[in-house]
Amino acid sequence: MRVGVPSELKDNEYRVAITPAGVRELVVAGHEVIVEQGAGTGSSIQDAAFENAGAAIVPDADAVFAGADMVLKVKEPIEEEFHRLRDGLILFTYLHLAASEAVTRALIESGTTAIAYETVELPDGSLPLLAPMSEVAGRMAPQCGAHYLERENGGKGVLLGGVSGVRPARVVVIGAGMAGQNAAWIAQGMEAEVIILDKNINRLRDVDRIHQGKIKTLASNRLSVEETVTAADLVIGAVLIPGALAPKIVTEDVIKEMQPGSVVVDISIDQGGCFETSKMTTHSDPTYVVHDVVHYCVGNMPGAVPHTSTYGLTNATLPYVVDLANKGVKGAVADDPALGLGVNVYQGQIVYEPVAEAHGLESVELQDLL
Numbered sequence: 340m341r342v343g344v345p346s347e348l349k350d351n352e353y354r355v356a357i358t359p360a361g362v363r364e365l366v367v368a369g370h371e372v373i374v375e376q377g378a379g380t381g382s383s384i385q386d387a388a389f390e391n392a393g394a395a396i397v398p399d400a401d402a403v404f405a406g407a408d409m410v411l412k413v414k415e416p417i418e419e420e421f422h423r424l425r426d427g428l429i430l431f432t433y434l435h436l437a438a439s440e441a442v443t444r445a446l447i448e449s450g451t452t453a454i455a456y457e458t459v460e461l462p463d464g465s466l467p468l469l470a471p472m473s474e475v476a477g478r479m480a481p482q483c484g485a486h487y488l489e490r491e492n493g494g495k496g497v498l499l500g501g502v503s504g505v506r507p508a509r510v511v512v513i514g515a516g517m518a519g520q521n522a523a524w525i526a527q528g529m530e531a532e533v534i535i536l537d538k539n540i541n542r543l544r545d546v547d548r549i550h551q552g553k554i555k556t557l558a559s560n561r562l563s564v565e566e567t568v569t570a571a572d573l574v575i576g577a578v579l580i581p582g583a584l585a586p587k588i589v590t591e592d593v594i595k596e597m598q599p600g601s602v603v604v605d606i607s608i609d610q611g612g613c614f615e616t617s618k619m620t621t622h623s624d625p626t627y628v629v630h631d632v633v634h635y636c637v638g639n640m641p642g643a644v645p646h647t648s649t650y651g652l653t654n655a656t657l658p659y660v661v662d663l664a665n666k667g668v669k670g671a672v673a674d675d676p677a678l679g680l681g682v683n684v685y686q687g688q689i690v691y692e693p694v695a696e697a698h699g700l701e702s703v704e705l706q707d708l709l
């Protein structure tokens with residue numbers, strides 16, 4: 340198979356979907372790899388490193404999309420890439436289709452087979468290709484929150500860890516999955532007072548076992564959310580219902596009750612966001628203010644730390660990439676049902692029900708098409 344890797348076009352997105360180690364694995368397995376010139380520069384990977392591992396460098400994204408059987412990306416295609424999608428192409432990337440009807444329709448109309456990193460799901464319910472980026476976003480969230488809590492950045496002027504004799508910031512994390520647990524852990528390491536909420540008590544048991552009371556756990560329900568959020572300096576939203584739009588856990592009325600200069604970081608924004616007042620922002624304009632509360636809602640947080648993120652992501656995706664290249668979509672999915680759950684659109688037809696539901700479209704069973 341010929342595997343193509345273009346540069347990412349999203350605002351301030353410096354990750355790339357493959358490393359020289361990945362090129363080497365594919366080439367040794369008998370595949371060709373074409374990489375757009377400069378695609379790795381933002382992650383400190385030079386063209387020569389890709390070439391030395393066996394890739395061919397091509398001048399632009401058109402050459403990558405036109406020449407490849409399978410395109411690897413990091414983020415969903417943006418509008419200016421839609422015309423490059425085509426019948427028979429396999430696209431393997433983060434897609435977050437429930438949050439974007441435009442991308443969903445572009446994939447359907449082009450006849451692309453689109454496999455979403457974020458819905459590949461192991462039998463225990465874990466999401467192996469979302470996990471590394473959730474880990475990054477989770478670890479970044481307290482750092483971003485601390486920055487925007489500073490007065491000159493619009494915040495109320497509270498230092499996350501406080502000082503001796505002065506209370507630390509109150510940090511509330513909603514969702515105790517990969518992103519949420521990492522966020523709580525870093526915030527606690529910065530010596531904030533941290534409460535984490537989840538509907539799944541087993542997730543809270545994990546937190547308790549690991550942190551032994553240093554991070555407080557609370558069952559998530561309307562009242563616990565209202566009480567903790569209105570008393571918080573920083574709220575980090577990290578809930579997920581796989582493949583579906585995020586539930587709006589924090590209403591605008593609750594945001595109104597927060598103290599002026601408080602900060603919310605909505606990690607779940609890539610699935611639509613879990614605060615009623617959230618709207619997607621970018622690294623070049625990351626925040627806005629609603630009811631005197633600073634909102635940070637960047638949809639590609641890991642893009643800010645591309646070196647760490649590129650290696651973290653490709654360590655996880657590579658085994659699936661090699662499988663897809665070796666066996667094609669049909670063969671790889673037949674051998675690995677976890678990868679099958681990643682297929683959102685098969686040859687232009689939606690096969691992942693939550694995406695169809697989000698846009699009022701029809702879905703079909705993947706098995707019926709294979």
Ligand SMILES: NC(=O)c1ccc[n+]([C@@H]2O[C@H](COP(=O)([O-])OP(=O)(O)OC[C@H]3O[C@@H](n4cnc5c(N)ncnc54)[C@H](O)[C@@H]3O)[C@@H](O)[C@H]2O)c1
Nearest residue numbers: 472473476514516517518537538539559578579638639640
């Ligand atoms: N913005 C970014 O740059 C970025 C980067 C990586 C991940 N993400 C997003 O972060 C979100 C979290 O990802 P994850 O890997 O941590 O998911 P996860 O599945 O590991 O955890 C999600 C948690 O949310 C909980 N949850 C679901 N509904 C809830 C509710 N009503 N109340 C409380 N908890 C609830 C689940 O029980 C689960 O523990 C996803 O939307 C993911 O796409 C965003």
